Each structure stands twice: as structure tokens, then as C-alpha cells.
Amino acid sequence: MHRIIAAAAMAALLAGSPALAQRTLTIGAQTPPSALDPHYHNTQNNNQIARMVFEPLFELDTRAQFQPRLARSMRMVDELTWEVKLNTAARFHDGTPFEAEDVAFTFARVPTVPNSPALFTPQVRSIAAIEVVDPETILLRTREPNPLMRFDMAAPVILSRRIHGPNPQTADFNSGKLMIGTGPYRHVDYRQSERLELARNTEWHGPVEPWDRVVYRFIPQAGSRMAALLSGEVDLIDYVPVQDVPRLEQDRRFALFQIDSITFVYLAPDAMRETSPFVTDRQGRPLPANPLADQRVREALSLAIPRQQIAERLYSGLASPADQFAAPVAEHRLEGLGPLPFDPARARALLAEAGFGQGFRMTIHGPNGFFPSDDNLLQALAQAFTRIGIETQVQALPPANLFTRATNRDFSLFMTYFSSYLTINPLRQVVMTRNPELGHGPFNRQRYSNPAVDQPLAAALTTMEEERRKALTQQAARALLEDKGLIPVINLRNVWAGRRDKVVYDPSPANHTEPRLARPVP
Incomplete structure (x- = not known):
């Protein structure tokens, strides 16, 4: 936790320096999302994009520790009741406040997304009712005891009933119309299977992100992804081809970031x-x-x-x-x-x-x-x-x-x-x-x-x-x-490669490729 706070403080310091303004991170990512709708397909490549724009109640960091996002805390009152304290400082990108009713709206929507290859239904399956105690407190009432509740609440990201209701369509997320969340980055542009551009959310309730602009370039071919890194077209790539790891280890222009995965x-x-x-x-x-x-x-x-x-x-x-x-x-x-x-x-x-x-x-x-x-x-x-x-x-x-x-x-x-x-x-x-x-x-x-x-x-x-x-x-x-x-x-085993003069990456056991895990080289 001390390490996370220190990193966040450093990021804020870097972002505030005039000499380091307008930092852009360009990522060569292997797999494009199947949709921008954050509830459409519960898969790693979709979730890593969704969590830049939207937020869950909690998240698991790279050390498998729970960190607050739209919730400040959660405790078990009894085996069928969980009290969640919400982060009422959060705002959606258009200024709409995050409210307790948004959690109920989101969890009701999760099992209903049409044509989904895999829904987030298991994460909300046990919730029978959501009771709003006050603007900062909700009670999650479950049909049966749920020992996975903390993990479940780190899964679906939260939408706004005011912005996204009553019946949000996957196509409207893909077009950008509904890409309005509470997360650290705002949606700028998306070209399906080609690229996604994000901009830093200057009003985010969390630590200041060091990247003003983030560009994901989706490059499925391993050779092309490597070529983009070697030529300087991108700053960071994921899924480094196995055969290229020894070569990059010998090239002082690049750094490798590795970790045993949970995959x-x-x-x-x-x-x-x-x-x-x-x-x-x-x-x-x-x-x-x-x-x-x-x-x-x-x-x-x-x-x-x-x-x-x-x-x-x-x-x-x-x-x-x-x-x-x-x-x-x-x-x-x-x-x-x-x-x-x-x-x-x-x-x-x-x-x-x-x-x-x-x-x-x-x-x-x-x-x-x-x-x-x-x-x-x-x-x-x-x-x-x-x-x-x-x-x-x-x-x-x-x-x-x-x-x-x-x-x-x-x-x-x-x-x-x-x-x-x-x-x-x-x-x-x-x-x-x-x-x-x-x-x-x-x-x-x-x-x-x-x-x-x-x-x-x-x-x-x-x-x-x-x-x-x-x-x-x-x-x-x-x-x-x-x-x-x-x-x-x-x-x-997960491996990323980045330009040594540009970026340091905190490798993710869950294989997430996210700008929040990257920090600029001073």
C-alpha cells in the first residue's frame, strides 16, 4: 500500500511539472476489445479498456490487494448483508454525480446485455436487493451467503442511471456516445480493431495520472507489434513474442517487464x-x-x-x-x-x-x-x-x-x-x-x-x-x-517491453495492459 501511495504521489508531481506537460503514451496492444460496452464481454482485453473510462467499486492491484475505487470500504454485517461506503466525491466525465442508485441500476443491467459471449452475471447473482441507507451508504442484501463478495465487487464497472439509463445499447458505447464514466481517462476516439484514444480526466477523484494522452494501437501480428516498438511508433507492447525476448534483453534501448501470471x-x-x-x-x-x-x-x-x-x-x-x-x-x-x-x-x-x-x-x-x-x-x-x-x-x-x-x-x-x-x-x-x-x-x-x-x-x-x-x-x-x-x-508468464527512455511498467499477473500501470521515466 505504501508503494502504491508513493507511486501516486510521484505521478502527481510529474504531471504538475510544466516541463513535462502533454505526455503521450502509445501502446501496441495485441488484442482489441470485442466491444466498448463494459458489460458486454467479461474478458481481460475488454476489461482493461473499460477500467480506464469506468470504475468498479473496488479493484485488485498487481499485488492482489483490494483497493477502493467507487467504494471506500465494505464490511459484512451478517452472512446475508454487506455494508458498502461509497465515494461520493466521484463524478462522471460530464459532471453528473455518482450516486448510490447507480449501483442498483448497474447490477440490474449486468445480466441483460444482449448477444454477450460471457456476462458478469456470476458477480451479481447472489444480490437480492440493494438498500440505500444514505447518499454514502448502501446495504447489499444477498439471497444466500457469498464468500466471494469482495472479489465480485471488484468486477462490474458502474454506469450512471441518469446518463446510461434506461436501456443502454452496446452500439452507443462503440460509437462513443455512452463512453462517459468516472474513471481516470476520458474517451476521445475509437476505430474498431485499429486504435483507441483516451485523454486524462483532470477532474478524477484519484491521484493525478501522469499521461495526458493515451493511444492504444491494436496490432495482433507479433512481428508487426515488435516492428512498431523497434521503430519508435509505440512506447510499450504487450505479449512480447517469445523468440524476441533474448534480442530485447541485449538491446539497451528497451526494457522488459515480466511476471508469473494467473493465466x-x-x-x-x-x-x-x-x-x-x-x-x-x-x-x-x-x-x-x-x-x-x-x-x-x-x-x-x-x-x-x-x-x-x-x-x-x-x-x-x-x-x-x-x-x-x-x-x-x-x-x-x-x-x-x-x-x-x-x-x-x-x-x-x-x-x-x-x-x-x-x-x-x-x-x-x-x-x-x-x-x-x-x-x-x-x-x-x-x-x-x-x-x-x-x-x-x-x-x-x-x-x-x-x-x-x-x-x-x-x-x-x-x-x-x-x-x-x-x-x-x-x-x-x-x-x-x-x-x-x-x-x-x-x-x-x-x-x-x-x-x-x-x-x-x-x-x-x-x-x-x-x-x-x-x-x-x-x-x-x-x-x-x-x-x-x-x-x-x-x-x-506475462512479458511487456518498453522504451527504456520513456516508460517503466508495473507488470500485471492478470495481464492487464493499462496506462495506470505505466509511469514516465524522469
Whole structure:
């Protein structure tokens, strides 16, 4: 906390110096947002943009500490009641005051955004009522105990019922009309998939930001992003290509900023349908049964993956083998696990046992330009599966297209990632049987459903006593791991590169690329 205050004070001093006026930070970012509507798609690349213009009640900093934003404090009154003290000094960019009623308006809107690939519903699912005690105080009444309430209140950003009500449309955020928040930066201009320009909010209630102007340039191609940094077109890039890290380490013009992430890559098999769209026999004919519905086939896929080789050779040590569906530092992860085995011979035997000794054909889908070397990782996985008799083709898609199609259940097997400081959070969001009314499984795009996961997880989500919640969470996590309902692949290490004479970056375990984490070099 002392470090954060000191950094904020330094930023204020720098911003106030006439000699340092009109500082511009140009960021070469890999992945553009799928929309500017801050509630449209709960994903890292959208959220990092939304939180520059809008604010949640709280935020998690890069040390996983809760920091106040539109709330000053929160305390549990009883297991069904939380008191939140609001920051009434906050104003929206047009001068509209932030009011207690805005929280209720926002939370009511969250589950209703149409055509969303993944809503923020889990974060507001348990709130039954919001009671305004006075202009600075609200009570959150929950239907059931919610041990994740502090994390949940650090998720959806707050809109204004006066500015954004009664029925804000995603298109009006994309056009800029409704890009009016309380955050440290104001929206200036947006060109879809190309660039976003922001200006410092001089009336922000928080510490003065050092950057007068921020430009995001969205550059999905790794080589082009590197070229923009080397030529001086941008000051900072994210997702530094693995193969370029040694080169940048030797170039005194640039600095690298690295941190172990809370991000893990996984595969989502189509385990619940009788037939699957991208699986055929070796001659391309439909199969009478979906092989991915058989746990033995999913286990074979896991056994075929050379995770250690991928981490060492493809990622040059900037990744580690994943051993479960949780980040290495996640709270309540399974303990004492060894590495997931790599055993192609056993994989082939399981395929034969399941009745697929002759193998089959399959297409694996995944993103291109969503995390480092994602397209190369897809190829490596396809080669591994082909070696055990599953003839695998690859189709890499732009992230927005991938997630829209995945939500429509268009794929047999697809690759993506999740980031969380908790084990229970990805379980409830990605694994739990999908239930839009309760907010369960918004990212469960393959509609996986397993009572052995759901039952302990449902209990954990209402258990305030930590040791009991940990045991229930681990019970659910173990059931998922044994069933291979999702297949862990690798854990990522986050790397940024910046001009040494221009910027110092505070690397984010959640992989956020934000001007608030960058400070100018004096």
C-alpha cells in the first residue's frame, strides 16, 4: 500500500511539472476489445479498456490487494448483508454525480446485455436487493451467503442511471456516445480493431495520472507489434513474442517487464453431445458416436500433450506445464499433485479400449493473436494428437470470431485461457452447469455438466468458513481433473517491453495492459 501511495504521489508531481506537460503514451496492444460496452464481454482485453473510462467499486492491484475505487470500504454485517461506503466525491466525465442508485441500476443491467459471449452475471447473482441507507451508504442484501463478495465487487464497472439509463445499447458505447464514466481517462476516439484514444480526466477523484494522452494501437501480428516498438511508433507492447525476448534483453534501448501470471491455457472438449461437428472417421465420414464424450478419449488427449517440452521449447521457459484447472498461485488449488503425465503409449491404449483403435479425424480451433504463440501452440497440440492416431487439423481464428462461435457450440475442441487468483472462480464460471438465471457457467461454452463437480461447488459458493470452502472447492476441482472435462495445457508468464527512455511498467499477473500501470521515466 505504501508503494502504491508513493507511486501516486510521484505521478502527481510529474504531471504538475510544466516541463513535462502533454505526455503521450502509445501502446501496441495485441488484442482489441470485442466491444466498448463494459458489460458486454467479461474478458481481460475488454476489461482493461473499460477500467480506464469506468470504475468498479473496488479493484485488485498487481499485488492482489483490494483497493477502493467507487467504494471506500465494505464490511459484512451478517452472512446475508454487506455494508458498502461509497465515494461520493466521484463524478462522471460530464459532471453528473455518482450516486448510490447507480449501483442498483448497474447490477440490474449486468445480466441483460444482449448477444454477450460471457456476462458478469456470476458477480451479481447472489444480490437480492440493494438498500440505500444514505447518499454514502448502501446495504447489499444477498439471497444466500457469498464468500466471494469482495472479489465480485471488484468486477462490474458502474454506469450512471441518469446518463446510461434506461436501456443502454452496446452500439452507443462503440460509437462513443455512452463512453462517459468516472474513471481516470476520458474517451476521445475509437476505430474498431485499429486504435483507441483516451485523454486524462483532470477532474478524477484519484491521484493525478501522469499521461495526458493515451493511444492504444491494436496490432495482433507479433512481428508487426515488435516492428512498431523497434521503430519508435509505440512506447510499450504487450505479449512480447517469445523468440524476441533474448534480442530485447541485449538491446539497451528497451526494457522488459515480466511476471508469473494467473493465466492458464486449457482445452474445452465437446463432451456432452452424441455427435460433434468436427469429428469424423479417417475417411471423413460421420461417426455414430462422439468420441469426446468418452472419458477415456479425453484422458488420451491429455496424455498425448508434451507439456514440459512445450514450455521449454516453444515458450523458451516463459511458460510452465499446467497440472490442474487453476493458476499456480490460486487460492485453494489442489495440493501435492505431480505433473500431468505424458504417455503416448497409454493414450493409444485408451483409444483402443474406447473403440477408436483406428483413430479418427478432428479439427481443433483456437485463437490467433490472443496470447503469445497461440497459433504455434495449436499446431503443437495437433501434432501431438496426430501421433496417437487422432488425425488433427488446426483452424486459428480472430478472438472475437472464436468466442462467438464457441458460444454457439460450433466446435468439437477449442483452446482458450482463464485468469484468476482463485480456484473456485474459474470452476463456477467455466465448469459449473450453465444456468443463466443463477449466473453459473457463463463461460461454459461446451455445456459441460458433471454432478460430481456441481454439488460440492454449489456448497462451496455459499460456505463462509474457509477450511470447509477449501475442502469443497478441492473436491470439485479433483472431480473435474479426473473426468478431464477440461484439459489443462500450460501456465503463462506475462512479458511487456518498453522504451527504456520513456516508460517503466508495473507488470500485471492478470495481464492487464493499462496506462495506470505505466509511469514516465524522469
